[in-house]
Amino acid sequence: MPSVILAGVEAQHNEAPRRRGRPPDTKSSETREAILSGARNLFGERGYGSVTNKDLAAAAGVTTGALYHYVESKLDLYIEVHRDMQGRIYGRFQEAELSQETFIGKLEAVLNAAHDMNREDPSLTKFVGAVRADTRRHPEIGESLGAAMTDRERFFLGIVEAGIASGEVRRQDAALLQEFIRLILVGLTDGASHSLQRQRCAIDSVMAVVRGDLVRPVPKSSLPAQHA
Amino acid sequence: MPSVILAGVEAQHNEAPRRRGRPPDTKSSETREAILSGARNLFGERGYGSVTNKDLAAAAGVTTGALYHYVESKLDLYIEVHRDMQGRIYGRFQEAELSQETFIGKLEAVLNAAHDMNREDPSLTKFVGAVRADTRRHPEIGESLGAAMTDRERFFLGIVEAGIASGEVRRQDAALLQEFIRLILVGLTDGASHSLQRQRCAIDSVMAVVRGDLVRPVPKSSLPAQHA
Amino acid sequence: MPSVILAGVEAQHNEAPRRRGRPPDTKSSETREAILSGARNLFGERGYGSVTNKDLAAAAGVTTGALYHYVESKLDLYIEVHRDMQGRIYGRFQEAELSQETFIGKLEAVLNAAHDMNREDPSLTKFVGAVRADTRRHPEIGESLGAAMTDRERFFLGIVEAGIASGEVRRQDAALLQEFIRLILVGLTDGASHSLQRQRCAIDSVMAVVRGDLVRPVPKSSLPAQHA
Amino acid sequence: MPSVILAGVEAQHNEAPRRRGRPPDTKSSETREAILSGARNLFGERGYGSVTNKDLAAAAGVTTGALYHYVESKLDLYIEVHRDMQGRIYGRFQEAELSQETFIGKLEAVLNAAHDMNREDPSLTKFVGAVRADTRRHPEIGESLGAAMTDRERFFLGIVEAGIASGEVRRQDAALLQEFIRLILVGLTDGASHSLQRQRCAIDSVMAVVRGDLVRPVPKSSLPAQHA
DNA sequence: AATGAATGAGACTTCATTCAT
DNA sequence: CATGAATGAAGTCTCATTCAT
Numbered sequence: 001m002p003s004v005i006l007a008g009v010e011a012q013h014n015e016a017p018r019r020r021g022r023p024p025d026t027k028s029s030e031t032r033e034a035i036l037s038g039a040r041n042l043f044g045e046r047g048y049g050s051v052t053n054k055d056l057a058a059a060a061g062v063t064t065g066a067l068y069h070y071v072e073s074k075l076d077l078y079i080e081v082h083r084d085m086q087g088r089i090y091g092r093f094q095e096a097e098l099s100q101e102t103f104i105g106k107l108e109a110v111l112n113a114a115h116d117m118n119r120e121d122p123s124l125t126k127f128v129g130a131v132r133a134d135t136r137r138h139p140e141i142g143e144s145l146g147a148a149m150t151d152r153e154r155f156f157l158g159i160v161e162a163g164i165a166s167g168e169v170r171r172q173d174a175a176l177l178q179e180f181i182r183l184i185l186v187g188l189t190d191g192a193s194h195s196l197q198r199q200r201c202a203i204d205s206v207m208a209v210v211r212g213d214l215v216r217p218v219p220k221s222s223l224p225a226q227h228a
Numbered sequence: 229m230p231s232v233i234l235a236g237v238e239a240q241h242n243e244a245p246r247r248r249g250r251p252p253d254t255k256s257s258e259t260r261e262a263i264l265s266g267a268r269n270l271f272g273e274r275g276y277g278s279v280t281n282k283d284l285a286a287a288a289g290v291t292t293g294a295l296y297h298y299v300e301s302k303l304d305l306y307i308e309v310h311r312d313m314q315g316r317i318y319g320r321f322q323e324a325e326l327s328q329e330t331f332i333g334k335l336e337a338v339l340n341a342a343h344d345m346n347r348e349d350p351s352l353t354k355f356v357g358a359v360r361a362d363t364r365r366h367p368e369i370g371e372s373l374g375a376a377m378t379d380r381e382r383f384f385l386g387i388v389e390a391g392i393a394s395g396e397v398r399r400q401d402a403a404l405l406q407e408f409i410r411l412i413l414v415g416l417t418d419g420a421s422h423s424l425q426r427q428r429c430a431i432d433s434v435m436a437v438v439r440g441d442l443v444r445p446v447p448k449s450s451l452p453a454q455h456a
Numbered sequence: 457m458p459s460v461i462l463a464g465v466e467a468q469h470n471e472a473p474r475r476r477g478r479p480p481d482t483k484s485s486e487t488r489e490a491i492l493s494g495a496r497n498l499f500g501e502r503g504y505g506s507v508t509n510k511d512l513a514a515a516a517g518v519t520t521g522a523l524y525h526y527v528e529s530k531l532d533l534y535i536e537v538h539r540d541m542q543g544r545i546y547g548r549f550q551e552a553e554l555s556q557e558t559f560i561g562k563l564e565a566v567l568n569a570a571h572d573m574n575r576e577d578p579s580l581t582k583f584v585g586a587v588r589a590d591t592r593r594h595p596e597i598g599e600s601l602g603a604a605m606t607d608r609e610r611f612f613l614g615i616v617e618a619g620i621a622s623g624e625v626r627r628q629d630a631a632l633l634q635e636f637i638r639l640i641l642v643g644l645t646d647g648a649s650h651s652l653q654r655q656r657c658a659i660d661s662v663m664a665v666v667r668g669d670l671v672r673p674v675p676k677s678s679l680p681a682q683h684a
Numbered sequence: 685m686p687s688v689i690l691a692g693v694e695a696q697h698n699e700a701p702r703r704r705g706r707p708p709d710t711k712s713s714e715t716r717e718a719i720l721s722g723a724r725n726l727f728g729e730r731g732y733g734s735v736t737n738k739d740l741a742a743a744a745g746v747t748t749g750a751l752y753h754y755v756e757s758k759l760d761l762y763i764e765v766h767r768d769m770q771g772r773i774y775g776r777f778q779e780a781e782l783s784q785e786t787f788i789g790k791l792e793a794v795l796n797a798a799h800d801m802n803r804e805d806p807s808l809t810k811f812v813g814a815v816r817a818d819t820r821r822h823p824e825i826g827e828s829l830g831a832a833m834t835d836r837e838r839f840f841l842g843i844v845e846a847g848i849a850s851g852e853v854r855r856q857d858a859a860l861l862q863e864f865i866r867l868i869l870v871g872l873t874d875g876a877s878h879s880l881q882r883q884r885c886a887i888d889s890v891m892a893v894v895r896g897d898l899v900r901p902v903p904k905s906s907l908p909a910q911h912a
Numbered sequence: 913a914a915t916g917a918a919t920g921a922g923a924c925t926t927c928a929t930t931c932a933t
Numbered sequence: 934c935a936t937g938a939a940t941g942a943a944g945t946c947t948c949a950t951t952c953a954t
Binding site: 501502503505506559560586588589592593594619623624625629631632633635636638639640641642643644646647654657658660661662664665666667668670671672 | 729730731733734787788814816817820821822847851852853857859860861863864866867868869870871872874875882885886888889890892893894895896898899900
């Protein structure tokens with residue numbers, strides 16, 4: 001997590017007498033952190049177009065002019081937030097995925113990890129949920145994001161492969177399953193992220209359906225009695 | 229001069245600057261249709277905030293001022309499009325739902341109906357997909373939409389109830405299942421609506437998973453999934 | 457006063473069977489009357505700039521397009537109303553003036569006539585009160601009104617002359633007195649016209665002051681006022 | 685680049701298109717002063733509705749956007765100008781009033797003070813004269829002005845009371861006299877403020893009439909005025 | 913590094929007027 | 934005579950961005 005970007009200028013003086021060890025976090029890097037964090041929040045909540053530079057500045061506790069010391073434009077800030085977000089998320093996802101061996105296990109582990117992160121910092125999930133719409137509404141974003149967006153695809157493709165290897169999934173169903181995952185991912189971020197409880201419930205429902213626990217097709221006769 | 233619906237295409241300009249006053253051969257109802265249709269397209273594609281009055285006027289083949297003969301404001305136009313959309317969709321959905329008796333049958337029939345409608349007029353589905361984000365980004369929309377938004381909930385609750393009656397679903401799973409439906413609906417409209425083929429595939433994947441055909445848990449040696 | 461307010465719906469048939477004698481007032485002339493009357497009201501209440509053509513049309517029970525059958529423009533309508541107003545007022549004023557012989561008598565008679573007219577049709581007085589401001593705010597009006605505005609001056613100059621003839625006023629005070637009349641006229645139309653009661657009171661106060669009944673300078677120990 | 689106050693004069697354009705960003709040597713307080721002053725001028729001359737943002741900006745030597753650094757809206761600017769005006773006027777009025785003891789003395793002192801202020805800065809008086817019409821034409825103004833408008837009433841009520849105390853006025857005539865003052869005030873601001881000379885003359889005429897010097901009723905043979 | 917005054921482009925909206933019907 | 938759809942110009946306001954300080 002890169003710390004730097006001191007934009008050439010050193011912090012002019014160290015308030016306190018220099019202590020040993022790690023040099024003090026420059027004020028600059030704190031401001032940068034505040035800007036990114038505030039932006040993630042606002043973008044996630046209201047989307048790129050509805051957030052003004054003034055909002056962004058206020059959320060970071062600076063003025064609009066100051067923003068331009070840290071980013072080149074509002075668009076650039078959005079891209080920065082996106083990059084930062086991806087770094088945070090995929091580490092956790094990878095870790096979760098590796099802890100399990102079956103498709104179902106990996107899927108559940110990853111969804112749980114996503115939920116944990118949502119609990120720790122909801123702005124992250126909300127931002128992810130906003131990206132799709134923003135990309136469609138503001139073509140500049142899609143262009144600037146470029147390849148960054150296919151990472152997710154690759155990641156979940158890996159999980160599907162694990163399911164094939166374990167025998168849970170037939171090779172010919174891979175494409176279908178991947179589509180399904182894409183689908184629930186959209187639902188989980190765009191739709192269910194604004195309430196922790198709701199997201200928890202949604203994840204559980206997905207896992208139940210995937211396990212075949214939620215719906216049992218009635219075999220022959222149309223309306224039989226309740227099953228046990 | 230309606231005719232259009234070329235949405236966004238400036239069209240080939242009848243070089244001569246239009247005279248003032250009422251153009252020949254206009255029919256109010258056609259223009260109104262052109263405005264609604266163009267707006268549905270644009271809103272669905274780029275969202276409320278990114279579509280300008282100029283865009284809307286151009287898509288309907290009129291000037292921005294003319295818009296205000298038909299609606300009171302841009303917001304009002306959005307609401308109008310929404311109302312129109314609901315009328316179109318729910319008739320079809322109800323019809324589809326009634327044609328089947330099981331939960332799975334009803335679900336599939338409704339999703340297929342949605343897909344058919346998407347094929348007939350993609351702007352409808354795209355608009356539906358845009359509404360959620362727009363509502364979050366522009367509070368005025370949520371306020372004006374009011375109760376109109378809960379209709380969907382009620383409709384799908386009915387389907388779940390049918391599943392309980394038929395024995396496919398346990399009563400205690402109703403809430404979970406409803407959450408699942410919400411989820412895939414979001415995924416199907418927000419995420420998969422921009423490509424017919426993709427949406428078809430997504431619907432199939434959902435039905436396959438729901439039927440238990442897509443994933444078969446390996447019975448014996450599966451590592452237990454941890455839970456946060 | 458014009459039947460109407462059916463806004464858009466034609467009177468389908470002339471209720472009563474045609475009577476003999478004078479040909480019926482064409483609908484046209486009734487409409488014209490309605491337009492002038494409605495305009496006088498609106499202009500008097502809100503001023504030229506704040507009244508829209510739509511307001512004017514609605515007040516007359518027609519559509520904006522119809523307005524242009526009767527006047528050439530909004531400005532033209534204003535001028536028309538003004539001309540109509542002057543015709544109505546100065547007949548009454550002249551009559552009142554001629555009924556008295558002294559300056560005080562004439563002044564009171566005229567102010568009373570003004571008050572009577574205000575009672576009969578307040579829109580007239582309100583319109584008069586609005587003209588000054590409108591003229592200043594919209595130079596086109598002043599230009600179109602042209603000489604029409606000096607009529608008032610001439611009229612009141614005549615009354616002052618009568619005061620000189622009767623011995624109530626010294627010739628060298630003529631200019632001063634005319635200025636005074638101008639002043640109270642402004643006050644009586646611009647300021648006091650919106651409440652009949654108030655206008656009555658204002659007129660009485662003016663007459664009382666002019667008669668010397670309202671304020672009696674204290675003869676002996678008054679600090680001399682500075683300034684001429 | 686403020687400096688100006690040329691109100692309405694486009695000034696001689698420094699041919700080169702202005703660069704973006706903050707111009708050199710700006711002082712916020714000067715610009716604010718220029719905006720208020722220019723607005724007072726324009727509003728006073730043409731009224732709220734006829735003055736555009738572009739006019740206001742040009743009069744202050746800035747662009748329309750810059751206006752919104754200082755006020756929240758055109759309406760807000762109007763209110764601000766009004767507040768500023770009241771502050772300036774009532775100090776002077778109070779001072780003038782306290783310098784005299786009789787009703788006539790106080791009245792003359794106050795009117796003279798008004799005239800002096802008109803000479804020093806005519807925009808002030810013109811603005812006062814415009815307020816009544818603006819309030820009637822634009823209800824928002826009346827609402828925003830709120831209590832600020834009754835101050836004048838209170839002030840002149842005080843002068844009338846002084847007249848009662850000094851014996852110049854009978855208690856039962858108080859209401860009548862107050863109405864008279866209201867009347868001449870309207871006449872003096874709305875009607876006579878656009879020419880210094882005229883206003884001087886109008887004030888003199890009022891004082892002469894109040895003193896009983898201008899009109900002497902002919903004692904014996906006066907025809908009685910009729911009354912409606 | 914930070915401020916905040918200022919710009920300029922463009923958004924939404926209103927309105928007098930025109931004109932085919 | 935009357936309608937009302939439509940125009941086009943103008944008005945109020947917003948906002949990303951720049952730049953002197």
